[in-house]
Amino acid sequence: MKVWIKAVSAIAVVIATMLLIAPNIVAAAEEKAILTKAPAVPPAITRAGGVKVIVELETTEVKGALSDGVEYEFWTFGGTVPGPFIRVKQNDTVEFSLKNNAASKNIHSIDIHSVNGPGGGAKATQTIPGGKTGFLWKALNPGIYIYHCATAHIPTHIANGMYGLLLVEPEKGLPKVDKEYYVVQGDFYTVGNTGDKGMQAFSLEKARAEQPTYVKFNALATPGNLKANVGEKVRLYVGNGGPNLTSAFHVIGEIFDLVYQQGAMGTEPAKNVQTTLIPPGGAAIVEFKVDVPGAYILVDHAIFRAIDKGAVGILEVTGKENPAVFKPLK
Amino acid sequence: MGSWRISIFFVLSVFLFYGFISPAIADETDIRSRVPADKIEMAKNLTNPGSLDKGYIVAGKEIFMNKARCAMCHGEKGNGDSPMAAAFNPKPRDFTSMEWQKVRTDGEIFWAITEGTEYGMIPFGGSLSEKERWQVVNYIREIGRLSNPTLAKGQ
Numbered sequence: 001m002k003v004w005i006k007a008v009s010a011i012a013v014v015i016a017t018m019l020l021i022a023p024n025i026v027a028a029a030e031e032k033a034i035l036t037k038a039p040a041v042p043p044a045i046t047r048a049g050g051v052k053v054i055v056e057l058e059t060t061e062v063k064g065a066l067s068d069g070v071e072y073e074f075w076t077f078g079g080t081v082p083g084p085f086i087r088v089k090q091n092d093t094v095e096f097s098l099k100n101n102a103a104s105k106n107i108h109s110i111d112i113h114s115v116n117g118p119g120g121g122a123k124a125t126q127t128i129p130g131g132k133t134g135f136l137w138k139a140l141n142p143g144i145y146i147y148h149c150a151t152a153h154i155p156t157h158i159a160n161g162m163y164g165l166l167l168v169e170p171e172k173g174l175p176k177v178d179k180e181y182y183v184v185q186g187d188f189y190t191v192g193n194t195g196d197k198g199m200q201a202f203s204l205e206k207a208r209a210e211q212p213t214y215v216k217f218n219a220l221a222t223p224g225n226l227k228a229n230v231g232e233k234v235r236l237y238v239g240n241g242g243p244n245l246t247s248a249f250h251v252i253g254e255i256f257d258l259v260y261q262q263g264a265m266g267t268e269p270a271k272n273v274q275t276t277l278i279p280p281g282g283a284a285i286v287e288f289k290v291d292v293p294g295a296y297i298l299v300d301h302a303i304f305r306a307i308d309k310g311a312v313g314i315l316e317v318t319g320k321e322n323p324a325v326f327k328p329l330k
Numbered sequence: 331m332g333s334w335r336i337s338i339f340f341v342l343s344v345f346l347f348y349g350f351i352s353p354a355i356a357d358e359t360d361i362r363s364r365v366p367a368d369k370i371e372m373a374k375n376l377t378n379p380g381s382l383d384k385g386y387i388v389a390g391k392e393i394f395m396n397k398a399r400c401a402m403c404h405g406e407k408g409n410g411d412s413p414m415a416a417a418f419n420p421k422p423r424d425f426t427s428m429e430w431q432k433v434r435t436d437g438e439i440f441w442a443i444t445e446g447t448e449y450g451m452i453p454f455g456g457s458l459s460e461k462e463r464w465q466v467v468n469y470i471r472e473i474g475r476l477s478n479p480t481l482a483k484g485q
């Protein structure tokens with residue numbers, strides 16, 4: 001055999017071998033998780049699980065608007081309420097680190113509900129201002145999970161906005177949809193009454209009595225409506241940071257085609273649901289196809305919380321009218 | 331039922347309700363150790379490497395007031411009184427208490443700083459070095475001495 005044929009054959013064998021082992025190289029690789037601010041959701045993970053994923057969050061204490069003219073000092077993960085959406089795949093190993101901004105007045109930490117380990121990481125992440133802590137954990141169970149601060153006095157930290165969602169995508173991924181959004185409900189307790197203007201302090205007394213002055217979706221997040229086009233399938237990841245109220249989550253004018261109740265995966269989702277319960281420290285995934293244009297209002301259907309205390313969001317659906325499904329009569 | 335039987339029944343009912351069934355009401359003068367029973371001997375035997383070192387006290391004060399934000403719960407005076415303290419039951423420790431200072435060993439204080447307690451004390455084992463935690467112990471002792479001149483004379 002001529003030398004050049006031998007050389008080409010050898011190169012071909014090397015390339016073929018590399019292609020064969022490439023998936024394993026990828027699986028052994030390391031990647032940084034894409035984190036998004038509510039209501040945005042990171043893109044679906046198309047690779048297999050088993051990758052080492054780097055996740056870093058920073059706790060901060062920031063002033064923001066709780067309502068029109070009502071200021072509040074939120075305690076946050078990443079400067080927003082809820083904190084960033086974290087998306088990993090089942091069997092990934094997560095190298096998680098928590099920084100506490102040097103300007104924080106308080107120590108902060110995290111309990112991630114998808115973690116199998118003491119305190120969900122709480123003891124390993126008690127972080128002083130200016131400090132950094134971390135831990136490694138394996139995403140064994142698929143589902144949508146709350147994370148929250150777990151530093152004493154824990155209820156106060158949660159009441160001030162320290163929570164967010166983490167999705168562990170199942171090995172085969174989730175079915176494709178057209179739009180995904182991230183919404184978290186929280187109840188807030190101010191010394192002043194609902195609507196009292198100016199800077200409002202946290203009321204321990206009202207929090208203990210479970211009498212919130214505000215109930216909010218995405219209390220300190222990117223402003224604006226959720227958007228979809230007629231005919232699209234929408235998936236909402238809905239969490240409840242609490243600390244006290246159980247949400248009766250409903251979208252006015254829609255029926256959930258599917259609900260992963262309590263964020264559970266591996267079982268058949270519930271079908272054709274009008275309102276779904278989401279407890280504090282819990283989450284659910286709801287999916288529905290939008291058939292008719294218009295404004296669809298997200299509410300906690302314990303309706304005083306929506307109309308009087310702020311638990312309202314809007315999904316704006318645009319496109320052609322669909323009189324076969326809905327038509328006002330003249 | 332005779333009236334004396336009714337009285338006994340009433341007294342027993344009250345005793346059972348308040349003595350056993352009602353939730354524990356924290357006593358702020360309770361100076362019992364918050365180190366778990368199975369760890370207390372080990373904790374008591376820990377040796378303070380810098381108990382006579384003034385530098386430890388100065389450094390410990392800086393950590394107490396700023397770096398570790400101990401004062402957020404224990405108060406700037408270390409007397410367990412702060413806006414945040416209202417949220418805790420039992421309240422954060424009052425380090426000015428002579429009774430508490432007398433019965434508590436340095437090792438127990440170090441253990442509580444390191445591991446935290448089930449009563450709300452945050453574990454600092456991961457965020458302060460061993461030396462820094464001993465420095466805080468020594469500053470807590472200094473709070474006791476400054477608040478109780480008789481305690482200072484005894485040392």
